[in-house]
Amino acid sequence: MDRKYLYIQTFGCQMNVNDSEKIVALLAQDGYEATDDAGRADLIVVNTCSIREKAAQKAYSQLGRFRLLKERNPDLILAMGGCLAQERGKTAMGRIPFLDIVFGTHQIHRLPGLIRQVAASHAPMVETGFESPVKSLEIAAAPPNGSVSAYVTVMQGCNNYCSYCVVPLLRGPEVSRAMSAITAEVERLAGSGIREVTLLGQNVNSYGLSGSGGAQFPHLLRTIGRIRGIERIRFTTSHPKDLSDDLIRCFADVEALCEHIHLPVQSGSNDILKWMNRGYSREHYLERVERLRTVCPEISVTSDVIVGFPGESDRDFEATLDLMRKVRFDNLFSFKYSEREGTAAVALDRRIPERVKQERLQCLQKLQEQHTLERNSAFEGRTEAVLVEGVSRNSERDMSGRTRSNRIVNFRGGDDLVGKTIPVRIMKAYLHSLRGDVQKERNRCSSK
Numbered sequence: 001m002d003r004k005y006l007y008i009q010t011f012g013c014q015m016n017v018n019d020s021e022k023i024v025a026l027l028a029q030d031g032y033e034a035t036d037d038a039g040r041a042d043l044i045v046v047n048t049c050s051i052r053e054k055a056a057q058k059a060y061s062q063l064g065r066f067r068l069l070k071e072r073n074p075d076l077i078l079a080m081g082g083c084l085a086q087e088r089g090k091t092a093m094g095r096i097p098f099l100d101i102v103f104g105t106h107q108i109h110r111l112p113g114l115i116r117q118v119a120a121s122h123a124p125m126v127e128t129g130f131e132s133p134v135k136s137l138e139i140a141a142a143p144p145n146g147s148v149s150a151y152v153t154v155m156q157g158c159n160n161y162c163s164y165c166v167v168p169l170l171r172g173p174e175v176s177r178a179m180s181a182i183t184a185e186v187e188r189l190a191g192s193g194i195r196e197v198t199l200l201g202q203n204v205n206s207y208g209l210s211g212s213g214g215a216q217f218p219h220l221l222r223t224i225g226r227i228r229g230i231e232r233i234r235f236t237t238s239h240p241k242d243l244s245d246d247l248i249r250c251f252a253d254v255e256a257l258c259e260h261i262h263l264p265v266q267s268g269s270n271d272i273l274k275w276m277n278r279g280y281s282r283e284h285y286l287e288r289v290e291r292l293r294t295v296c297p298e299i300s301v302t303s304d305v306i307v308g309f310p311g312e313s314d315r316d317f318e319a320t321l322d323l324m325r326k327v328r329f330d331n332l333f334s335f336k337y338s339e340r341e342g343t344a345a346v347a348l349d350r351r352i353p354e355r356v357k358q359e360r361l362q363c364l365q366k367l368q369e370q371h372t373l374e375r376n377s378a379f380e381g382r383t384e385a386v387l388v389e390g391v392s393r394n395s396e397r398d399m400s401g402r403t404r405s406n407r408i409v410n411f412r413g414g415d416d417l418v419g420k421t422i423p424v425r426i427m428k429a430y431l432h433s434l435r436g437d438v439q440k441e442r443n444r445c446s447s448k
């Protein structure tokens with residue numbers, strides 16, 4: 001087989017990252033080797049996102065930048081996958097006339113065949129149908145060499161139809177993988193040196209409600225918790241309306257389950273939550289957080305918020321700030337509302353001007369910075385179990401890993417520590433990371 005080079009660029013969420021890892025593994029079977037240099041590629045894949053208008057624009061402008069390479073090398077194949085590809089289908093070809101392949105979120109398994117067809121005929125191909133069963137879900141991904149941590153997609157799609165969100169339109173209805181397929185994959189990963197798995201799904205806590213023989217998410221967690229070699233389990237994303245007491249109990253029962261939950265609240269105002277079709281109230285959200293902290297006092301809670309949803313008044317926005325003060329999130333991702341075609345919120349009036357959105361975003365981010373620093377500072381002086389991932393992004397002289405609460409810790413050490421869980425005493429807290437000193441193994445950790 002000739003050696004060919006694949007350059008892949010990924011936008012969007014962790015599921016897209018996992019999909020790109022699947023694409024790399026799948027195309028390796030056809031002789032494609034991944035490269036960081038787009039200039040030498042025989043095949044370029046752009047895995048796109050469409051969650052907000054900005055994400056869509058970024059993907060298109062990136063695709064546009066490959067025009068020169070295409071002109072220089074007419075055999076170069078340019079493929080667009082992911083959520084924007086799913087959404088735009090054939091019309092993407094109008095926007096980027098030199099595109100060869102557009103493949104949707106259920107069509108990853110077809111990519112090798114599409115590439116062969118395009119190479120033979122030079123005619124563009126578009127495949128964006130939804131399928132059942134979703135074959136793409138079962139492709140084995142290849143985490144990058146030397147990874148300590150891996151993603152495992154356990155379900156895909158969403159039935160919630162939050163009024164602002166395109167995901168149900170782009171990933172399709174909820175489909176869960178069989179437990180046996182998931183556990184086999186996790187066992188294989190453990191065998192190849194992976195120590196931490198993050199279970200992915202648009203709404204992981206409704207895992208099992210469709211297509212997996214009625215297995216439920218807490219049962220899946222308990223089963224994976226027994227797989228040898230897997231020290232840490234994480235999952236994302238959970239929906240507050242489906243966060244059961246049984247799932248919360250897992251944070252106490254399943255030793256490998258890390259003390260962190262990402263629980264997007266979106267707004268602290270009951271009126272806005274109703275217009276967003278979120279299916280819970282602020283009181284329910286606060287009660288769930290309290291329950292989580294009762295069962296697992298160590299738990300870190302992170303969240304997502306949208307500002308400037310249509311009709312959001314100053315009072316509604318204040319209610320979000322008030323909820324933040326009550327919860328004191330460990331971290332929060334905040335977004336300006338972005339109107340998406342095909343979603344219910346398009347029909348709502350009382351749109352919020354860009355200037356107001358921007359002011360609210362800044363105000364909210366300032367408050368969150370205080371909370372993040374306050375929560376991070378509580379770790380100063382503690383000794384934490386850190387799973388070492390590799391060389392630090394900040395400095396080549398430092399190593400970097402994560403606490404169970406998902407905080408990045410930088411420290412002085414050698415690369416022989418990669419893949420090990422070691423005690424690190426936290427000396428200083430920053431906004432985005434902690435700094436610490438490695439302790440002798442005999443010193444006990446404050447956390448597991």
Ligand code: SAH
Nearest residue numbers: 164165202237264304305306335336337338
């Ligand atoms: N499945 C996850 C979230 C997926 S999208 C969940 O249910 O929470 C990630 C985040 O993007 C969302 O939590 C939301 O805060 C944000 N988001 C989604 N659609 C958006 C839009 N139209 N405008 C701005 N932010 C949006």
Ligand code: SF4
Nearest residue numbers: 158160161162165167
């Ligand atoms: Fe989008 Fe809501 Fe589904 Fe999350 S739960 S993916 S925000 S529709």
Ligand code: F3S
Nearest residue numbers: 012013049050051083
């Ligand atoms: Fe983006 Fe699709 Fe993920 S829209 S956030 S890549 S599910």
